[in-house]
Amino acid sequence: xxxxxxxxxxxxxxxxxIRVLIxxxxxxxxxxxxxxxxxxxxxxxxxxxxxxxxxxxYLSHDRVDVILLDLEMPGVHGLTALPDLLAAGQxxxxxxxxxxxxxxxAAAVQALALGAADTLVKPGVGSFAGRFAVVLEDRIRRxxxxxxxxxxxxxxxxxIAGEFDIVAVGASTGGIHALSQMLxxxxxxxxxxxxxxxxxxxxxMGYFAMQLAVLAGRPCEVAEDHMRIRPGRMYVxxxxxxxRCVRTSDWVAIxxxxxxxxxxxxxxxxxxxxxxxxxxxxxxxxxILSGMGRDGAGGAAQLVEAGGSLIVQDKASSVVWGxxxxxxxxxxxxxxxxxxxxxxxxxRRPA
Numbered sequence: 001x002x003x004x005x006x007x008x009x010x011x012x013x014x015x016x017x018i019r020v021l022i023x024x025x026x027x028x029x030x031x032x033x034x035x036x037x038x039x040x041x042x043x044x045x046x047x048x049x050x051x052x053x054x055x056x057x058y059l060s061h062d063r064v065d066v067i068l069l070d071l072e073m074p075g076v077h078g079l080t081a082l083p084d085l086l087a088a089g090q091x092x093x094x095x096x097x098x099x100x101x102x103x104x105x106a107a108a109v110q111a112l113a114l115g116a117a118d119t120l121v122k123p124g125v126g127s128f129a130g131r132f133a134v135v136l137e138d139r140i141r142r143x144x145x146x147x148x149x150x151x152x153x154x155x156x157x158x159x160i161a162g163e164f165d166i167v168a169v170g171a172s173t174g175g176i177h178a179l180s181q182m183l184x185x186x187x188x189x190x191x192x193x194x195x196x197x198x199x200x201x202x203x204x205m206g207y208f209a210m211q212l213a214v215l216a217g218r219p220c221e222v223a224e225d226h227m228r229i230r231p232g233r234m235y236v237x238x239x240x241x242x243x244r245c246v247r248t249s250d251w252v253a254i255x256x257x258x259x260x261x262x263x264x265x266x267x268x269x270x271x272x273x274x275x276x277x278x279x280x281x282x283x284x285x286x287x288i289l290s291g292m293g294r295d296g297a298g299g300a301a302q303l304v305e306a307g308g309s310l311i312v313q314d315k316a317s318s319v320v321w322g323x324x325x326x327x328x329x330x331x332x333x334x335x336x337x338x339x340x341x342x343x344x345x346x347x348r349r350p351a
Contacts, residue, residue: 017041018144019063021092022048023055023078023085024070029122033068033097036133043140052081059088066140070122071098071107079107082114093117093143093319097136099124109207112176113215117143117319142173142292143320164285164309166192166229166245167344168276170269170300172199172291174319176208178337179289180215185341188217192285194234195223195243195276197269199291202239209236227254237267244275252279263295269323273299282307285347287340288331289313291323300327311340 020037022045024030030048037045047058051073058064067089071078078098085094094116101108101119108119120139123132171179175198194216200208205222212234213220220234221227223243229235229252237243241256255275261268269288273296276284286303288296290313300310310331312324317336328334333343 017044018065018140019044019046020140021046021055021058021064021067023050023052023067023073024048024097025050025073026070029070029128032128033136036136037068037140039133040137040140052076052078052085055081055085056088059085059090059092063090064092066143067092067094068097069094069116071096071100071111079110079114082111082116086115095120095139095143097122106207109176109204109211113180113211115177117174163283164192164280164347165283166195166276166280167285167287168195168197168272168303169287169289170197170273170291170296170323171289172265172293172295172320172323174290175199177290177319178313178317179212181337182287182289182341182344183212183216185338186216186345189232190218190345191231193229193231194218195229195237195245195272196234197237197243197267197272197296199265199267199295200239205236205239209234212236223254223256225254225256228252229254237272240266242267242271244271245279246275247279261295262298263293265293265295269296270299273303277303277306277308280308284308285344286310287312287344288324288327289337289340290318290320292320293322294326296323297326301330304330311335311343313337313340 020043022030022033034045034048037043046064049055049058067085069078096111096116096119099122102121111119118139209220209222216234218232218234222238223235241258244255244257245252246255257271261270273286284303286300288300304310311333312328312331314334314336315321318324
């Protein structure tokens, strides 16, 4: 069992284990999921409620570490309630467990953008048997993986070293919410192109790109092979391939690749940052947002060695501080997402 306190989003790991609140209007779902949680070593259900009102009432006087949230409930919809539940939860991580969270579903991407840590499709009432319990336990445990929570080094923010021609952003668990906060702080007339590698299934990417375009106020496309990288635009790695930058005779273009990478992720942040280091050198800027594991650490190190700049999300605002924490010591700044956006905006090249 890991040790810690409830401060800064850390779990309340008391003698009873990690505390779980279930919010679902189905009596059967609450009962079945509750039994699954109670069978998991180190976890316990502290409350099970049928609606958002009940959840907010419980959170007004008790703390939990994780909230399992259905979306389609009578009264207040789960998506509508997410910001209030996150605020009331004071650091609790929200795992959406809903039939509306199917792969590629708009509701799943919206939930992640609003701050949910992860989403999981809830099977029909008669289909809870089988692998669902295994997958549910895996998703919850990954949110509290001790190996993905290194200590945040004490360091001053050094700022961005000069102007840059491209921004390359890597993220995973918790990254969509962080990315939305970062993009809101960057003005619509920001010209350097922005590349994004977010760990998501391929089926999510079309809707994800549409959401980012709205948030950023700029065109955003799912990257395709040989696509020209243009100023003022965003490009999202597809779910089935890595994104690399390659120089042609007249411009820089995207090359999709499928090579094996150390992290095992597809898409992976490392190839993107490695290619930015090679093509842009000192005029490349890398950003690592919330995510588990170490994907991006190798590419980020190469970018810094090439003279480029690196900013990572701080631990307090991250759902999981694995990816940013793995490279934080090499970063020019360690900041919450909104301040990362402000720093990026202040370093843009003059027109």
